[in-house]
Amino acid sequence: MKCQICLKELDEQSDPGYHSNCIKRLFGDPKVPTRLKYPRKEFREEVRKAVKEGRMSISGVQPKAQMTLESPVGPLVVTKSGGEYILKPTPEDYPCAAINEHLSMQMAKVAGFDVPECGLLTFADTDEQAYVIRRFDRIGDEKLHHEDMMQVFNFNNTNSDAKYDAATYLDVLNKCTEIAGLGVALECFSRLIFNYLTGNDDFHLKNISVMHGKTIKLTQMYDCLNSEIYSGNLDGSLALSMTGNDEKLPYYGTRLNGFYALPDFLTLAEMARIKEKPARRSIARIVQLQNNFIEMVYVSNLDENLKEKYSAIIKQRVELLSLEIS
Ligand SMILES: Nc1ncnc2c1ncn2[C@@H]1O[C@H](COP(=O)(O)OP(=O)(O)O)[C@@H](O)[C@H]1O
Ligand SMILES: [Mg+2]
Ligand SMILES: [Zn+2]
Structure with a gap:
């Protein structure tokens, strides 16, 4: 087994399953236990209660909890507000989702994207893993002002499909340029490429956010997982229309097979006034990591059949993202 934070080789001195340095990076202290104090069922109950009482300040589709460290050495506990961490257990109908998300986020990190510290923890009574991520929107008690693309566009949130159809990726890139400059648009374009390569077809308007500060930039990445391994048909769709x-x-x-390929992404870049050279460079930077990504899939704790699916999607996307039309 590899380290369940960085997915790299463990040395003999390490605790089973983790580099102590990695625990320290994630939690601030190497002694914080990586086994939660909650049994799986009890945790589900805690989250259900929190959602029902409406004391969840983090939205999203899947049940999740805000967590905080009870003391500098832990343990990690559910909190009503002010948590520095978010814990996402695996939903019943998406096997290995926690492992999938952690894996995809580590790939993003390897590709040089700005990713919060994150890892996999176990419940008190089972070795089932849950995904923990450090919040990017607070420093101590200070809350940082960020907005997702629905808010940036001032879109009404009442229709749950709006996050998929209220704007296109072209609109998003143009908006990035308008409020933050072309560099931020290029970064967003790169994230789109990464999500396409890793089979995330849920990169919608609420999964793209900007952080307000002296300058506006994208927040750190979140909610990256290969959602297509659950859909059966590898249909290559994106969460938003491209243009x-x-x-x-x-x-x-022209191919009408439901897939997007390199020429489509280059057209998108061109329409967003991103120059061809940096667009191609950002695609190549991600595509060239294919073997590293596939290796990471195989050292992860995903079920064997999901490993096969995940790596098949990477290979398929690499091919599409390498395809030139003359
Ligand atoms: N690391 C984080 N720091 C701060 N906010 C986050 C972080 N991860 C997610 N969020 C916020 O919580 C919301 C839900 O999280 P997300 O991972 O997207 O869950 P879901 O799978 O339910 O959509 C996001 O839309 C985002 O606003
Ligand atoms: Mg989300
Ligand atoms: Zn590690």
């Missing part, structure tokens, strides 16, 4: 006129795209619009 609003995708049937005009050079590959997607």
Whole structure:
């Protein structure tokens, strides 16, 4: 087994399953226990209660809890507010989702993206793993002001499909340029490429956020997982339309197989006034890591059949993202 924080080789001195340095990076102290004090069922109950009482300040689709350290050496406990961590257990209908998300986030880190510290923890009574991530929106008690793309666009949140159809990736990139500059748009474009390569077809308007400060930039990445390994049909769809006129795209619009390929992404970049050179460079930077990514899939704790699916999707996407139309 590899370290359940960095996914790299363990040495003999380490605790079973973790580098103590990695625990320290995530929690501030190497003695914080990586086994939660909650049995699996009890934890589910805690989260259900928190959601029901409406004291969840973190939204999203899957049940999750805010957590804090009871003391500098732990343990990690559920809290009503002010938690520095979010814990996401695996939902019943998405096997290995916690492992999947941790794996995808570590891949993002390897690819040089800005990713919060995160890891996998076990419950008190089972070795089932839950995903923990450090919050990027607070420093101590200070709350940092951030907005997701629904808020940036001032879109009404009442219709739950709006996060998929109220804007296109082109709109998002243009908005990034407008409020934060072309560099931020390029960063967002790179994240789109990464999510496509790793089979995340849920990169919607609430999974893209900006942080307000002296300058506006993207927040650290979150909610990256290979959602296509659960859908059965590897249909290559994206969460948002690319341009609003995708049937005009050079590959997607002519092959009609539901997949996007390099020429489509380059067209998107061009329409967003991102220059071809940096666009190609950002795609190449991610594609060239394919073997590292596939190796990470195989050292992860994903079920064997999910490993096969995950690596098949990476290979398929690498091919699509390498395809030139003359
Ligand atoms: N590390 C984090 N720090 C701060 N806020 C976060 C973090 N991760 C997620 N969030 C916020 O919580 C919301 C739900 O988390 P997300 O991981 O997207 O869960 P879901 O899978 O339910 O959509 C996000 O839309 C984002 O606003
Ligand atoms: Mg989300
Ligand atoms: Zn480690």
